[in-house]
Amino acid sequence: MAERKETVSFQVNGVERELKVSGSRNLLSVLRHELGLTGAKYGCGVGECGSCTVLLDGRAVRSCAVPISAVAGRSVTTIEGLGGEDGLHPVQEAFLETQAFQCGYCTPGLIMSVVDLLRRKPDPTEPEIRDALAGNLCRCAPYPRIIRAAQLAAAAMSSSGERHGDK
Amino acid sequence: METSESGLTRREFLGLTGGVIVFFAIPSELARAAGESEGGEAPSFNAFLRIAPDSTVTVFTGKVEMGEGNKTALAQMVAEELTVPFSSIEMVMGDTDLVPWDGGTWGSTSVRFMGVELRAAAAEARDVLVEMAAEQWGVPPSALTVSEGRISLTSDTRTCVALGELSEGKEIRRALKGEPKLRPVAEYRVVGTSVPRAEGRGIVTGKEQFVADVRIPGMLHGAVLHPPSFGARLTIADTSRAERVSGVVEVVREGEFVAVVAERPEIAREARQSIRADWEEKPHPSMASLWDDLRSTAELADTVTEEGTVGSVLEAAERQFSATYQTAFVAHAPVEPHVALASWQDGKVTVYSNTQTPFLQKDDVAAALGLESGQVRIVVPRVGGGFGGKTNPELAIAAARLARAVGRPVMVDQTREEELTWNYFKPAALIDIRCGVNGDREITAWDCDVYNCGDRGAEPPYGFANRRVRSFGCDSPLRQGAWRGLAGSAITFAIEVHMDEVASEMGEDPVEFRLKHLDNDPRLAQTVRAVAEAYGWTPRRAPTGKGVGFACGIDVGSRVAEIVELEVEAKTGLVHVSRVVVAQESGLVINPDGITNQIEGGIIMGLGPALREVVHYENGRILTDRYSKYPIPTIRDAPKIETVLVPNPTLSPQGAGEPSIFPISAAVANAIFDATGKRLREMPFLPARVLAATAA
Ligand code: FES
Ligand code: FES
Numbered sequence: 051m052a053e054r055k056e057t058v059s060f061q062v063n064g065v066e067r068e069l070k071v072s073g074s075r076n077l078l079s080v081l082r083h084e085l086g087l088t089g090a091k092y093g094c095g096v097g098e099c100g101s102c103t104v105l106l107d108g109r110a111v112r113s114c115a116v117p118i119s120a121v122a123g124r125s126v127t128t129i130e131g132l133g134g135e136d137g138l139h140p141v142q143e144a145f146l147e148t149q150a151f152q153c154g155y156c157t158p159g160l161i162m163s164v165v166d167l168l169r170r171k172p173d174p175t176e177p178e179i180r181d182a183l184a185g186n187l188c189r190c191a192p193y194p195r196i197i198r199a200a201q202l203a204a205a206a207m208s209s210s211g212e213r214h215g216d217k
Numbered sequence: 218m219e220t221s222e223s224g225l226t227r228r229e230f231l232g233l234t235g236g237v238i239v240f241f242a243i244p245s246e247l248a249r250a251a252g253e254s255e256g257g258e259a260p261s262f263n264a265f266l267r268i269a270p271d272s273t274v275t276v277f278t279g280k281v282e283m284g285e286g287n288k289t290a291l292a293q294m295v296a297e298e299l300t301v302p303f304s305s306i307e308m309v310m311g312d313t314d315l316v317p318w319d320g321g322t323w324g325s326t327s328v329r330f331m332g333v334e335l336r337a338a339a340a341e342a343r344d345v346l347v348e349m350a351a352e353q354w355g356v357p358p359s360a361l362t363v364s365e366g367r368i369s370l371t372s373d374t375r376t377c378v379a380l381g382e383l384s385e386g387k388e389i390r391r392a393l394k395g396e397p398k399l400r401p402v403a404e405y406r407v408v409g410t411s412v413p414r415a416e417g418r419g420i421v422t423g424k425e426q427f428v429a430d431v432r433i434p435g436m437l438h439g440a441v442l443h444p445p446s447f448g449a450r451l452t453i454a455d456t457s458r459a460e461r462v463s464g465v466v467e468v469v470r471e472g473e474f475v476a477v478v479a480e481r482p483e484i485a486r487e488a489r490q491s492i493r494a495d496w497e498e499k500p501h502p503s504m505a506s507l508w509d510d511l512r513s514t515a516e517l518a519d520t521v522t523e524e525g526t527v528g529s530v531l532e533a534a535e536r537q538f539s540a541t542y543q544t545a546f547v548a549h550a551p552v553e554p555h556v557a558l559a560s561w562q563d564g565k566v567t568v569y570s571n572t573q574t575p576f577l578q579k580d581d582v583a584a585a586l587g588l589e590s591g592q593v594r595i596v597v598p599r600v601g602g603g604f605g606g607k608t609n610p611e612l613a614i615a616a617a618r619l620a621r622a623v624g625r626p627v628m629v630d631q632t633r634e635e636e637l638t639w640n641y642f643k644p645a646a647l648i649d650i651r652c653g654v655n656g657d658r659e660i661t662a663w664d665c666d667v668y669n670c671g672d673r674g675a676e677p678p679y680g681f682a683n684r685r686v687r688s689f690g691c692d693s694p695l696r697q698g699a700w701r702g703l704a705g706s707a708i709t710f711a712i713e714v715h716m717d718e719v720a721s722e723m724g725e726d727p728v729e730f731r732l733k734h735l736d737n738d739p740r741l742a743q744t745v746r747a748v749a750e751a752y753g754w755t756p757r758r759a760p761t762g763k764g765v766g767f768a769c770g771i772d773v774g775s776r777v778a779e780i781v782e783l784e785v786e787a788k789t790g791l792v793h794v795s796r797v798v799v800a801q802e803s804g805l806v807i808n809p810d811g812i813t814n815q816i817e818g819g820i821i822m823g824l825g826p827a828l829r830e831v832v833h834y835e836n837g838r839i840l841t842d843r844y845s846k847y848p849i850p851t852i853r854d855a856p857k858i859e860t861v862l863v864p865n866p867t868l869s870p871q872g873a874g875e876p877s878i879f880p881i882s883a884a885v886a887n888a889i890f891d892a893t894g895k896r897l898r899e900m901p902f903l904p905a906r907v908l909a910a911t912a913a
Contacts, residue, residue: 091601094633094843133422151421153284189551189822191855193821193855
């Protein structure tokens with residue numbers, strides 16, 4: 051049995067990448083095992099926990115459920131590329147400010163989901179925040195803080211005029 | 218105080234040179250280690266701290282950080298005694314080659330036991346340095362002041378020296394003996410403040426490494442073949458197809474242990490599926506007969522408490538009550554599954570492992586592979602949640618074996634299905650309570666039998682004059698073990714629902730009824746009053762139809778009381794918890810925001826087993842092997858939580874990570890009763906159970 055490999059090119063955190071991989075491989079595996087980007091985590095592998103969340107063309111996706119062939123020609127942002135060289139993204143700042151984590155394993159995925167939410171809804175209501183993050187499981191469960199972090203980030207971004215979290 | 222010699226230099230750590238080093242121990246852990254070591258050398262200390270000549274302070278401990286914030290709290294306690302900034306403390310944790318033996322991170326022991334000793338060791342180090350300065354300057358130690366990490370003459374603060382400078386390259390070793398004087402609480406600057414976690418930036422940027430993020434050049438991934446049901450024996454395995462899968466490096470077989478090693482985890486898993494194996498399965502008890510099976514196999518394990526004359530007082534009581542309470546098997550379900558990465562060099566294996574108990578795991582790996590303990594090193598980076606579930610050495614053993622077999626580093630990373638199937642579970646619990654009430658509406662006799670779950674929290678917090686609590690061991694159909702708070706959350710559920718039942722039957726206010734029985738524990742009484750006041754509790758007789766429930770408890774030295782507000786959807790039986798007010802007293806609070814985070818997390822985690830979580834099994838297989846089948850709480854389930862930290866700064870810090878999960882399920886059950894007038898005595902309170910109760 052031989053893996054059929056194909057050449058896939060896409061952007062990751064602003065950098066062009068070209069890889070020879072099997073097209074059925076999922077994006078999470080490629081990020082973690084080919085590109086050394088371990089910020090997105092494995093929690094379930096079947097789209098049920100959200101810890102692998104990254105942005106694909108600015109929209110949150112479960113990278114464990116996206117075949118790499120579907121990423122060709124598109125742009126991926128991971129937690130490593132969110133804040134850029136110069137500092138933290140307002141959502142990252144807000145998670146720090148509210149200490150909205152315990153073990154932190156789910157945190158990168160949650161942050162990406164909040165970034166996506168605030169792109170779609172710059173001023174979300176609390177129920178909208180809950181709906182948007184219901185697929186991001188956190189067993190340590192500092193959920194009230196995560197809601198506060200999302201609200202804080204929304205306020206910070208609207209006052210600074212920055213509405214697009216995916217840069 | 219004495220300069221240490223033989224006892225403490227037995228092991229060389231890091232080849233440290235210079236500075237002041239104070240060795241210390243958690244006495245109860247060492248006693249246990251001595252008991253277990255059977256002729257081997259028992260350790261004489263299990264942590265130490267060092268003040269280097271450049272004044273940097275390093276703490277070496279086998280505790281690990283799993284998200285509960287012990288790394289931050291411990292560093293705060295050291296910074297406080299040494300009067301140095303929090304940022305100057307480095308914590309070296311959970312690496313068995315770098316730190317001395319430790320019993321593991323569980324039972325909220327990090328701050329309560331380790332922290333208290335660590336703080337004393339820091340005070341000791343400070344006193345040693347003060348003595349040295351006094352000698353150097355020819356003044357009595359009492360003439361010196363320590364502040365901002367410097368020792369100075371009280372009369373002329375220009376004569377001063379940084380703490381580390383005094384050792385001048387000499388190495389001074391001390392063993393902590395006795396109790397050095399601590400800084401007065403009133404002068405605290407670091408302890409009692411909400412220092413944010415030092416790891417925070419690494420976490421929000423994705424840079425903080427968990428075991429699965431560690432990369433070693435040339436590393437491979439292993440997938441272990443599991444039987445189709447618990448206890449099945451492998452009879453035949455044909456691995457030839459698996460061996461031909463592209464990317465597979467080797468299929469390793471050692472006895473019944475079979476595993477595929479491949480370039481990447483998904484290849485190993487896919488190839489594992491193509492192994493043709495025959496198994497000899499054995500019969501398994503059905504889930505339907507669980508409660509009968511527990512009762513019929515029960516054997517008395519321990520009489521936890523026996524005071525007064527329970528039997529005769531119960532018989533003579535004006536009113537008698539009895540009820541049985543049940544809680545399901547529950548999984549830990551951390552979002553980070555178990556994972557281990559092993560790498561061999563010169564006959565020694567290093568295993569990166571997400572374990573709560575690195576030193577126990579070191580021995581387990583050594584025993585399984587026939588190695589000397591010195592040939593195994595366990596390294597624990599940050600752990601992605603433990604909850605009592607990460608003490609299982611199987612992955613570390615598998616990784617070490619596979620790496621030895623293929624001669625390259627191997628990571629064994631478990632899938633979600635494996636995580637929810639092959640770990641141990643929180644035991645199902647069956648609890649019988651009988652009690653007797655006198656004419657003054659006071660409980661005078663309490664008789665409680667606890668089955669299958671151990672006895673943590675079984676001693677009721679109330680001062681019942683006549684009481685007996687017994688714990689029974691049973692044949693469990695599933696592998697079971699520690700879970701946040703052990704049996705405590707199940708037993709507190711039983712105790713606190715029972716108290717609520719009796720209060721309501723006797724026409725008493727649930728809060729007042731508890732207080733009436735709490736003369737024996739003023740701390741809990743104060744905590745109960747604190748939560749009632751924060752909530753704005755008014756005396757009532759349940760059920761009121763409002764959906765408000767109360768419960769309280771004691772765990773790891775802390776006192777905790779909770780009030781829950783919820784709604785029961787009449788049509789569906791769904792329960793929505795909207796608000797929780799909690800008061801907790803944990804002695805001296807090291808980090809108010811950190812402890813609040815733990816309290817909130819414990820409450821929300823506790824809502825899972827209260828409302829939804831049940832491990833389902835059939836014929837020796839776990840059916841709830843995905844999050845969609847084992848639904849842990851999501852952000853939609855999170856109520857508003859208002860936390861009151863009841864101050865008690867003169868009491869040393871108590872355990873903080875577990876208590877809040879104790880009363881939550883009882884508070885929810887009591888609130889459901891308050892809303893519907895129906896008692897639920899079996900966790901979880903699934904919609905079907907709520908509907909069945911309300912239809913009855
Ligand atoms: S790992 Fe992708 S959703 Fe769980
Ligand atoms: S912080 Fe531990 S899983 Fe979310």
